[in-house]
Amino acid sequence: MSDPARPTGPADLDRSSVDLDSLRYDERGLIPVITQDADTGEVLMMAWANREALERTLAERRMVYWSRSRQELWRKGDTSGHVQHWQELRVDCDADVIVARIHQEGAACHTGERSCFFRSLAASEG
Amino acid sequence: MSDPARPTGPADLDRSSVDLDSLRYDERGLIPVITQDADTGEVLMMAWANREALERTLAERRMVYWSRSRQELWRKGDTSGHVQHWQELRVDCDADVIVARIHQEGAACHTGERSCFFRSLAASEG
Numbered sequence: 001m002s003d004p005a006r007p008t009g010p011a012d013l014d015r016s017s018v019d020l021d022s023l024r025y026d027e028r029g030l031i032p033v034i035t036q037d038a039d040t041g042e043v044l045m046m047a048w049a050n051r052e053a054l055e056r057t058l059a060e061r062r063m064v065y066w067s068r069s070r071q072e073l074w075r076k077g078d079t080s081g082h083v084q085h086w087q088e089l090r091v092d093c094d095a096d097v098i099v100a101r102i103h104q105e106g107a108a109c110h111t112g113e114r115s116c117f118f119r120s121l122a123a124s125e126g
Numbered sequence: 127m128s129d130p131a132r133p134t135g136p137a138d139l140d141r142s143s144v145d146l147d148s149l150r151y152d153e154r155g156l157i158p159v160i161t162q163d164a165d166t167g168e169v170l171m172m173a174w175a176n177r178e179a180l181e182r183t184l185a186e187r188r189m190v191y192w193s194r195s196r197q198e199l200w201r202k203g204d205t206s207g208h209v210q211h212w213q214e215l216r217v218d219c220d221a222d223v224i225v226a227r228i229h230q231e232g233a234a235c236h237t238g239e240r241s242c243f244f245r246s247l248a249a250s251e252g
Contacts, residue, residue, distance in 0.1 A: 041167025
């Protein structure tokens with residue numbers, strides 16, 4: 001995902017893969033997960049995961065989150081059928097945010113929209 | 127950002143633009159901001175904003191975050207020169223996450239990588 005034109009530097013030493021023990025969970029034991037369409041790059045949703053959710057995500061090859069409102073594991077698609085099959089999971093420089101590149105069945109948003117980000121806050125005229 | 131093949135439904139009533147008063151900030155007064163390259167769709171970073179950061183973002187047409195570690199406004203690029211000019215700000219269905227589609231000067235990540243998500247947690251062989 002880096003700029004191929006940029007010279008190789010010390011940051012490249014960190015390009016090794018990361019394991020679940022290296023992630024930094026917040027005081028609730030949660031980490032944000034940004035879910036992105038692997039084909040189009042569209043950001044579909046953001047949700048939260050705890051370590052168990054990530055373990056299940058890895059084992060089942062589909063996205064499993066932690067529902068903060070229901071306080072339980074949330075296997076995305078179990079109710080709606082809108083399962084998310086991940087292609088790649090990436091971690092940021094601080095190891096406290098995940099990007100999941102996925103293939104979405106149906107709609108990501110509970111409203112029926114493909115992406116949860118269907119509303120505009122502001123747009124530049126330029 | 128919605129699927130054009132999907133029939134028009136009730137969710138389309140919510141397509142109106144959103145203002146800062148309608149956003150849902152967390153117990154710290156913060157909202158997550160996912161920053162995405164407007165041209166390539168690459169997710170560059172995730173940071174946090176409070177209401178003042180968003181007001182400045184709108185007024186200055188560049189990204190201003192809230193630094194949780196420094197507990198102060200963070201005008202991205204003031205130190206590094208890596209300013210982010212936003213093209214569009216989008217809000218999710220729950221009004222508690224923002225996606226900023228931006229034009230990045232230089233690198234988004236403090237490591238020098240273009241994106242903070244330069245490490246892999248897992249990749250599917252399929």
